[in-house]
Amino acid sequence: MSAPDLDPYLDAQYDARASVPDYDVYARLYRSLSDEAYAALPHKEAAYGPGAREILDVFPQPPHADAPVFVFVHGGYWRALSKEESAFVAPMLHRAGAVVVSVDYALAPGATLPQIVDQVRRAVAWTHREIAAYGGDPGHVVICGSSAGGHLAGMVLADGWHDRYGIPVDAVTGGLLISGLHDLTPLLRTRVNGWLDLNLSSARENSPLFHLPAAPKAPLVACHGALESEEFIRQTRGIADTWAACGGRARYASVPDRDHFSVAVDLSDSESTVGAAALNLLGLDCAGDGAVST
Numbered sequence: 284m285s286a287p288d289l290d291p292y293l294d295a296q297y298d299a300r301a302s303v304p305d306y307d308v309y310a311r312l313y314r315s316l317s318d319e320a321y322a323a324l325p326h327k328e329a330a331y332g333p334g335a336r337e338i339l340d341v342f343p344q345p346p347h348a349d350a351p352v353f354v355f356v357h358g359g360y361w362r363a364l365s366k367e368e369s370a371f372v373a374p375m376l377h378r379a380g381a382v383v384v385s386v387d388y389a390l391a392p393g394a395t396l397p398q399i400v401d402q403v404r405r406a407v408a409w410t411h412r413e414i415a416a417y418g419g420d421p422g423h424v425v426i427c428g429s430s431a432g433g434h435l436a437g438m439v440l441a442d443g444w445h446d447r448y449g450i451p452v453d454a455v456t457g458g459l460l461i462s463g464l465h466d467l468t469p470l471l472r473t474r475v476n477g478w479l480d481l482n483l484s485s486a487r488e489n490s491p492l493f494h495l496p497a498a499p500k501a502p503l504v505a506c507h508g509a510l511e512s513e514e515f516i517r518q519t520r521g522i523a524d525t526w527a528a529c530g531g532r533a534r535y536a537s538v539p540d541r542d543h544f545s546v547a548v549d550l551s552d553s554e555s556t557v558g559a560a561a562l563n564l565l566g567l568d569c570a571g572d573g574a575v576s577t
Contacts, residue, residue, distance in 0.1 A: 290473065294473045297512070298474075299360070303543065306544065317368055318370075319374075320371055320374050326342045327417070328341075332402065334389060336387045336402075337405070338366070339366065339386045339409070341384050344382050344417070348418035348419075350418050350419050352423060353384065354407060354426050355428065356432035357428070358428070360475060361396060361478070366385040371550070372550040372551065375550070376562070379568065381567060382418055389402060392479075396489050397485070400438045400489060404439060411424065425457040426458050429546075430463065430543065431463075431464065433462055434491065436458060437458075439455060439458075440455065440496075442496040453500060458502075459506075459560055460503065460519070460522060464515075465490060468483065470486065491522065495526060496531075501531070503523065503534070504560040504564065505520070506535070506538055506546065506557060506560065507538065509540065523535035538555075538556050
């Protein structure tokens with residue numbers, strides 16, 4: 284991207300790694316907590332497509348448990364991280380009685396954003412078809428993602444794609460979007476577009492905010508860390524407000540003392556705002572304030 288195309292304000296606002304003193308602390312934390320989860324929990328790897336990264340981890344419940352299902356999509360600005368750094372979301376939710384699915388996908392710039400969106404939607408379609416074999420209830424699937432994963436989860440909640448993938452429009456019964464990017468048009472003026480290579484048309488086509496259902500049935504929770512940038516806060520509030528304006532049940536939450544990377548770790552804590560929201564959407568017992576309101 285040439286200098287005249289760059290907006291210094293937006294570029295700084297969307298530089299998530301620069302918003303914390305040491306991003307590597309979180310990268311190591313995600314991996315160490317995930318290694319502990321792999322060691323502690325039963326899990327199986329499954330392919331949802333033929334591609335090298337079209338795989339997911341399933342943390343199952345006993346056969347015929349008909350357990351609610353939590354599908355997590357990792358962040359990394361569409362170009363970093365993997366399911367191997369995402370298993371940390373599983374222990375608390377699995378102990379509470381959920382089947383947990385952690386999705387991998389190809390990374391930019393080797394894959395385009397439309398290709399990544401397609402992969403995550405195919406992973407959700409696979410989950411709807413196959414999760415009963417892992418003790419899950421295909422009629423109770425909650426989608427969650429953090430940062431770029433929040434965007435991809437938003438594209439799962441978007442309208443107009445289900446028929447092509449052979450699943451009903453109500454296949455996903457709830458959404459938890461953590462620090463997501465729901466309007467990609469500001470990214471056209473940032474260094475992020477150096478690996479996304481979007482134009483105005485493709486940015487809007489891949490922005491959940493412009494493709495929400497006319498009358499959403501699934502409840503939505505959109506949250507961010509209170510220490511995040513103004514733009515990440517605006518993005519999160521915007522998706523919650525728009526969901527509610529469409530007639531859906533939505534909750535917006537700013538989580539005190541959390542930044543862009545620490546807020547996702549709260550999925551491991553049932554008493555946190557984020558963890559309680561996940562349990563509430565799954566219909567499981569929660570100790571914190573996770574209720575979804577209109």
